Amino acid sequence: MKGKYTVLVIIGIVVIAIGATFYFIMQFFENNPTQPQPTGYMTGIIVDIDENGRALVVSGLSVEEAKSLTVQDILESSKEAAWFSLTMDQRNQIKLYDEVKIGYERLNESYPAQGSAKTLEMLNE
Numbered sequence: 419m420k421g422k423y424t425v426l427v428i429i430g431i432v433v434i435a436i437g438a439t440f441y442f443i444m445q446f447f448e449n450n451p452t453q454p455q456p457t458g459y460m461t462g463i464i465v466d467i468d469e470n471g472r473a474l475v476v477s478g479l480s481v482e483e484a485k486s487l488t489v490q491d492i493l494e495s496s497k498e499a500a501w502f503s504l505t506m507d508q509r510n511q512i513k514l515y516d517e518v519k520i521g522y523e524r525l526n527e528s529y530p531a532q533g534s535a536k537t538l539e540m541l542n543e
Contacts, residue, residue, distance in 0.1 A: 456521025499530035
């Protein structure tokens, strides 16, 4: 009985140690100052989220306008729009019609533009 208890305690300690290690590694990479910093920022409303977790952010639009128009109408009338790939943590923070400020390293030249979000700041909390 004592041997089984010892094995369970050791397994528990190993599982906790692995979890703690993974957590601290993720925190390091999230807050590491040597990671590439954003070179540009875009502020706007999230008007669409696709099945891949990308968010369509459009500038120069109010939340009421975004809710009353279709995505196609918004894209036709907007000057600045971009699809941003998000990390899993960023995807869990957002929902439709949130006002956000997204930092990015580079955007391609298509319309809507496409890029990866380096930072995400919620503006309407």
